[in-house]
Amino acid sequence: MPSSFRISRSMAFLATPSLLLAALVNGQQSPIPGLSSYVVPAGFPSSIFSSYYVAPAPTQEPQPAIFDPVLNLTYPFNLTNPKTIPTADNDPVFYPPAVANVSNATAAAFVNTAIAQIVEIVAGSGGISGNCSKCIAALNIGKLAAQVVPQSVPAALVALCQATKFASNSSCVNTYSAGSYGAIWTQILALADVSGQDGLYICNSLSSTFCPAPTTTPYNSTSQFPKPKPANATAPATSGQRVKVLHLSDFHLDPRYYASSEANCSSSLCCRTNVVNSAEPNGSISLPAPLYGAYKCDTPYDLGTAALEAIAPLTGVTGNDSFAWTVYTGDLVSHDSQNQLSRAYVEYTETSVYSMFKDFINGPVFPVLGNHDTNPEAIDGPHSLPGPLGQQFSWNYDHVSSLWQNNGWIDAATANEAKLNYAAYSIKNQYGLRIITLNTDFWYKSNYFNFINTTDPNTSGLFTFLVQELQAAEDAGERVWILGHVLSGWDGSNPLDNPTDLFYQIVDRYSPHVIANIFFGHTHEDQVMIFYANNGTVQNSSTALTSGWICPSVTPLTNLNSGFRMYEVDTGSFDIYEAYTWYADVNSFETLNTTTSGPTFKFEYSTREAYPVGWPADAPLNATYWHAVTEAMETNRTLIETFNTFQGKSSVKTPNCTNDACAAAKICYMRSGSAPLGRQCPQGYGSVQSAFDPPA
Numbered sequence: 001m002p003s004s005f006r007i008s009r010s011m012a013f014l015a016t017p018s019l020l021l022a023a024l025v026n027g028q029q030s031p032i033p034g035l036s037s038y039v040v041p042a043g044f045p046s047s048i049f050s051s052y053y054v055a056p057a058p059t060q061e062p063q064p065a066i067f068d069p070v071l072n073l074t075y076p077f078n079l080t081n082p083k084t085i086p087t088a089d090n091d092p093v094f095y096p097p098a099v100a101n102v103s104n105a106t107a108a109a110f111v112n113t114a115i116a117q118i119v120e121i122v123a124g125s126g127g128i129s130g131n132c133s134k135c136i137a138a139l140n141i142g143k144l145a146a147q148v149v150p151q152s153v154p155a156a157l158v159a160l161c162q163a164t165k166f167a168s169n170s171s172c173v174n175t176y177s178a179g180s181y182g183a184i185w186t187q188i189l190a191l192a193d194v195s196g197q198d199g200l201y202i203c204n205s206l207s208s209t210f211c212p213a214p215t216t217t218p219y220n221s222t223s224q225f226p227k228p229k230p231a232n233a234t235a236p237a238t239s240g241q242r243v244k245v246l247h248l249s250d251f252h253l254d255p256r257y258y259a260s261s262e263a264n265c266s267s268s269l270c271c272r273t274n275v276v277n278s279a280e281p282n283g284s285i286s287l288p289a290p291l292y293g294a295y296k297c298d299t300p301y302d303l304g305t306a307a308l309e310a311i312a313p314l315t316g317v318t319g320n321d322s323f324a325w326t327v328y329t330g331d332l333v334s335h336d337s338q339n340q341l342s343r344a345y346v347e348y349t350e351t352s353v354y355s356m357f358k359d360f361i362n363g364p365v366f367p368v369l370g371n372h373d374t375n376p377e378a379i380d381g382p383h384s385l386p387g388p389l390g391q392q393f394s395w396n397y398d399h400v401s402s403l404w405q406n407n408g409w410i411d412a413a414t415a416n417e418a419k420l421n422y423a424a425y426s427i428k429n430q431y432g433l434r435i436i437t438l439n440t441d442f443w444y445k446s447n448y449f450n451f452i453n454t455t456d457p458n459t460s461g462l463f464t465f466l467v468q469e470l471q472a473a474e475d476a477g478e479r480v481w482i483l484g485h486v487l488s489g490w491d492g493s494n495p496l497d498n499p500t501d502l503f504y505q506i507v508d509r510y511s512p513h514v515i516a517n518i519f520f521g522h523t524h525e526d527q528v529m530i531f532y533a534n535n536g537t538v539q540n541s542s543t544a545l546t547s548g549w550i551c552p553s554v555t556p557l558t559n560l561n562s563g564f565r566m567y568e569v570d571t572g573s574f575d576i577y578e579a580y581t582w583y584a585d586v587n588s589f590e591t592l593n594t595t596t597s598g599p600t601f602k603f604e605y606s607t608r609e610a611y612p613v614g615w616p617a618d619a620p621l622n623a624t625y626w627h628a629v630t631e632a633m634e635t636n637r638t639l640i641e642t643f644n645t646f647q648g649k650s651s652v653k654t655p656n657c658t659n660d661a662c663a664a665a666k667i668c669y670m671r672s673g674s675a676p677l678g679r680q681c682p683q684g685y686g687s688v689q690s691a692f693d694p695p696a
Contacts, residue, residue: 031606031609032580032603032606033244033314033315033316033566033568033580034312034313034314034315034316034317034318035313035314035603036602036603037314037600037601037602037603038310038313038314038600038601038602039597039598039599039600040306040309040310040597040598040599040600040601041309041597041598042058042594042595042596042597042598043056043058043598044056044062044301044302044305045305045309046062048305048355048356048359048360049062049064049065049066050065050067051064051065052064052065053065053077053081056301056302058291058594058595059259059260059291059594060258060259060291061082061255061257061258061259061291061300061301061302062301062302063077063080063081063255064301064352065077066348066351066352066355067351068347068348068351069351069403069406070351070399070402070403070406071347071399075344075347075348075351079342079344079345079348080255080256080345080348081256082256082257082258082261082272082273083258083273085256085272085273085274085340086339086340086342087339087340088177088179088339089179089180089338089339089340089341089342089375089376090179090342091179091342091343091375093178093179093182093183094183094187094388094389094392095150095151095183095186095187096146096147096150096186096187096190096191096386096389097150097386097387098147098148098149098150098151099147099148100148102148102149107148107149107152108152110145110148110149110152111145111149111152111153111155111156114141114142114144114145114156115156115159115160115163117141118138118141118142118160119160119163119164121134121137121138121141122134122138122164131209131210131211132200132203132210132211132212134210135199135202135203135206135210135211136194136195136199136200136203136211139189139194139195139199139202139203140194140195142189142194143189143190143192143194145189146186146187146189146190147190150186150190151178151186153182153185153186153189154176154177154178154182154183154185154186155177155178155182157172157176157182157185158172158173158176158177158182161175161176173339174337174338174339175338177339179339180338180339180376181338181376181379181448184376184379184448184449185448187381187385187389187449188202188448188449188451188452191385191386191452192451192452192453193453196455197214197217197454197455198451198452198453198454199211200212200213200214201213201214201450201451201454201496202448202451205445205448205451213497214454214497215497216497216498216501216676217454217455217457217497217498219457219498219501219502219505221502221505221506221509224458224463224464224467224502224505224506225467225471225509226467226471227471227474229509229510230474230513233474233513233514234513235479235512235513235514235516235573235575236477236478236479236572236573236574237572237573238570238572238573238575239570239571239572239573240570240572241570241571241572242568242569242570242571242577243323243324243431243568243569243571244315244316244317244323244324244566244567244568244569245323245324245325245326245327245566245567245568245569246311246315246317246323246325246326246327246361246564246565246566247326247327247328247329247519247549247551247564247565247566247567248326248327248328248329248357248551248554248564249328249329249330249331249485249520249521249522249551249552249553249554250329250330250331250370250521250522250524250551250553250554250555251299251304251328251331251332251353251553251554251555252298252299252331252332252333252334252335252372252553252554252555252557253298253299253301253304253332253333253334253349253352253353254269254271254297254298254299254300254334255301255334255348255349255352256272256334256336257271257272257289257293257297257298257299257300257301258271258272258273258289259271259288259289259290259291259300260285260288260289261273261275261285261288261289262275262276262277262285262286262287262288262289263287263288263289263290263294263295263296263297264277264286264287264294264296265277265296266278266279268337269296269297269298269334269335269336269337269557270289270294270296270297271289271293271294271296271297271298271300287590290589290590290592291589291592291594292306292584292586292589292592292594292598292599293556293562293586293589294556294586294589294590295556295557295558295559295560295586295587295651295653296557296558296559297556297557298334298335298555298556298557299334299554299555299556299562302598303554303556303562303584303599304353304356304554305356305360306584306598306599306601307554307562307564307584307601308356308357308359308360308361309360309598310582310584310601311360311361311564312360314582314601314603315566315580317362321362322362322363323361323362323363323566324363324429324430324431324569324571325363325364325365325366325429325430325431325433325435326357326361326363326364326365326366327365327366327367327435327481327483327519328357328365328366328367328368329368329370329483329484329485329519329520329521329522329551330367330368330369330370330371330373330440330484330485330521330522331370331371331372331373331485331521331522331553332349332350332353332354332370332372332373333345333346333349333350333370333372333373333377334349334372335372335557338376338377341375341376341377342375343375343395343396345375346373346374346375346396347396347399349373350373350399350400350403351403354367354403354404354407355407357407358407364408364409364429364430365404365407365409366409366410366427366429366435366437366483367400367404367409367437368423368424368437368438368439368440368483368484368485369396369400369422369423369439369441369485370485370486370521370522371440371441371444371446371447371485371486371522373396373400374393374396374441375396377446378441378444378446378447379393379441379447379448379449380393380422380439380441380442380447380449381393381449382442382449382452382459382460382461383460383461384459384460384461385449385452393422394419396423397418397419397420397421397422397423398419400418400423401415401416401418401419401423401425402415404418410425410427411427414426414427421439421462421465422439422441422442422460422462423437423439424436424437424438424439424462424465425437426465426469428478431571431574432478432479432571433478433479433480433481433516433574434469434473434478434479434480434481435480435481435483436466436469436470436473436480436481436482436483437482437483437484438462438466438482438483438484439462439484439485440484440485440486440488440495440520440522441485441486442459442460442462442499443457443486443488443495443496443499443500443503443675444486444494444495444496445494445495445496450496450499454496454498455498457498457499457501457502458499458502462499463499463502463503463506466482466503466506467506470506470509470510470514470515471510473510473514474510474513474514478514479514479515479516479573479574480510480514480515480516481515481516481517481518481519481574482507482515482517482518482519483518483519484518484519484520485520485521485522486520486522487520487522487523487527487529487548487550488500488503488504488518488520488529488548488673488674488675489504489529489548489669489672489673489674489675489677489678490523490527490529490550490669490672490678490686491665491669491672491678491679491681491683491685491686492672492674492675492676492677492678492679492680492681493678493683493686494522494523494675495674495675496675497674497675497676497679500673500674500675500676501535501674501675501676503674504531504535504536504673504674504677505535507531507545507546507673508531508532508533508534508535508545511531511545511546512545512546512622512623515545515546516546516573516574516575517546517547517548517549517574517575517576518531518546518547518548518549519548519549519550519551520548520549520550520551521550521551521553522550523550523687524552524553524555524557524558524560524689525550525552525553525560525647525648525649525687525688525689526550526551526552526563526565526581526646526647526648526649527550527647527669527670528547528548528549528550528626528670529547529548529550529669529670529671529672529673530544530546530547530548530623530626530627530630530670530671530673531544531545531546531547531548531623531673532544532545532623532671532673533545535674536671536672536673536674536677539627539671540627541624541627541628541631544622544623544624544626544627545623546622546623547576547621547622547623547625547626548673549565549576549579551564551565552564552565552581552583552649556586558689558690559648559651559653559654559688559689559690560586560648560649560651560653560688560689561583561584561585561586561587561648561649561650561651562583562584562586562601562649563581563582563583563584563604563649564581564582565579565580565581565582566579566580567579567580570620573620575620575621575622576620576621576622577608577620577621578606578607578608578621579606579607579608579621580603580605580606580607581604581605581607581646581649582601582602582603582604583601583602583604583649583650584599584600584601584602585599585600585602585650585652586651587651587652587653588600604646604649604650605646607621608621610642610646611629611632611639611642611643613625613628613629613631613632615628626670627671629670630667630670630671633663633666633667634667637658637663640657640662640663640666640667641656641657641658643666644656644657644662644666644688647688648688648689651688653688653689654688655688655690655691655692657685657692661682661685661694662685662692664682665681665682665683665684665685665686665694666685668680668681668682669681669685669686682694683695
């Protein structure tokens with residue numbers, strides 16, 4: 001049997017098992033689970049949606065009419081019409097209650113005075129020296145305004161941003177208008193301790209030149225745990241039976257993708273009708289967007305369905321077979337600027353992508369929310385906010401929980417739990433594995449609500465939920481997988497120190513006897529982290545506890561190929577014994593003849609074979625294995641170069657990692673499961689989406 005083949009879409013899922021059997025009979029069985037490559041048939045699988053505003057075609061993306069079974073509505077065409085992309089978000093906004101009832105004239109005068117005072121402080125004529133002191137002083141004025149005249153603050157923020165030239169005039173409007181982040185910042189100013197650590201975090205987030213990042217606050221985590229860690233605790237025994245588990249992440253569907261638009265734009269998300277390459281005269285297009293996607297663009301419908309079609313023949317899960325389960329580690333929504341986003345756009349994307357998962361993937365899917373799966377982007381507020389502010393994002397938790405239940409992935413009780421826990425839930429699957437999901441926006445640095453009460457890393461109650469579920473699992477002798485989106489460590493550039501430091505201590509307490517594996521997405525890259533005992537103070541094979549698997553993305557953004565992964569998992573211990581990764585070469589899409597074929601998805605690597613460290617065939621790919629890989633990397637530069645190549649899914653855009661500094665940084669990142677650990681590593685080598693940029 002040839003290891004790569006093309007067949008019609010209608011026969012693909014039925015023919016593959018017999019072809020694989022023929023290969024086995026002929027003695028040609030490959031160590032990979034399915035085909036080595038798969039050419040997706042030409043044309044869009046139109047039967048997956050019942051109707052279309054714009055029908056699929058070889059030269060244009062489809063516009064399906066998406067029906068939402070939870071909200072009982074069909075989303076209008078103007079929500080995703082690529083030729084009429086909105087420029088304002090008209091969703092409801094929430095403000096903290098005013099401490100006084102003032103007239104419009106008084107409010108205007110109050111705001112004008114506040115702006116004048118802040119401008120004076122920034123200019124240095126207010127008697128305050130030092131950027132950090134100036135920023136804290138300005139925050140205190142802003143806090144008073146947010147408490148007295150909250151509804152006037154967003155316009156004041158726009159005016160102040162423009163007056164101080166903090167950003168361009170248009171960026172000031174897009175960032176600080178009420179429907180973007182203006183109302184969110186108003187809540188934060190009113191409720192945060194802007195004179196203390198909260199203020200330092202806020203100022204540092206605005207610019208690292210304002211205030212240095214606060215150091216990690218020591219936290220006694222033992223008070224979080226109902227019981228001490230059992231002495232000589234052991235994990236459940238292996239069963240000897242292995243099942244296939246699919247891992248997808250960062251789909252980032254772009255329903256506004258427009259084939260033949262500019263794919264090499266100068267700024268923003270490319271492959272849209274509203275972007276240009278500023279180097280081209282008269283709006284000429286330098287690189288027409290291919291039908292299946294490009295390196296500066298999110299996932300068009302054609303690429304999304306092509307990836308989903310390729311999964312079955314490549315993984316060998318075909319016909320009536322199914323994955324034991326699938327994990328999806330977040331981010332469904334495209335990388336639009338905030339003024340182009342809305343609740344409806346998020347809900348549309350959630351409905352569309354989950355329905356495609358239901359159509360293409362057999363078996364239960366266990367999803368988590370990513371930072372893009374909300375509105376405003378990356379924003380989730382803790383329930384501890386006063387009054388209705390604590391429920392301002394319930395619209396989203398209710399929606400996704402109901403969609404998951406409607407698709408048969410979780411039951412009603414679990415859906416109700418998710419509605420109350422920021423879309424996080426705990427569920428025991430049909431094999432006995434407990435899956436605990438987290439909304440990691442509560443440790444993400446771009447969720448500005450995390451700047452309220454920063455001295456308490458558990459303001460949201462997220463970790464109370466996690467510890468309760470882990471303790472119950474320990475008491476019941478269960479093994480656990482934890483799913484999140486934003487990674488807790490690597491180079492420390494994405495999460496906040498205090499909550500990820502607490503998470504690390506929780507992982508230490510319940511590993512390795514309870515927590516088998518942890519899974520993330522977010523970076524769009526193929527990465528791994530190792531969690532060690534005692535907060536990573538000693539890092540060796542005997543202290544390595546648990547692995548954090550970071551899944552490659554379906555979206556090519558930015559400068560990456562499109563990919564996915566599958567694990568072979570023991571049904572007793574729920575350890576991973578093999579991990580396979582596949583990809584499609586986005587660089588080839590430009591020359592693809594879409595009338596005859598779709599893209600080709602290829603086998604990229606087997607983890608066990610890519611990193612040969614003399615590991616026993618019957619031993620799992622656990623934290624001890626990954627520590628052995630990092631030790632081998634210290635003396636074998638080829639392993640680091642291999643890891644670096646796979647990090648970008650074999651993209652032609654991936655920079656080389658060939659010097660000592662890059663090699664040391666990669667090993668350090670792999671050993672960093674929290675932000676404080678990651679920030680101690682050499683910086684500038686964490687991502688392969690652009691040239692490495694270490695500090696001078």
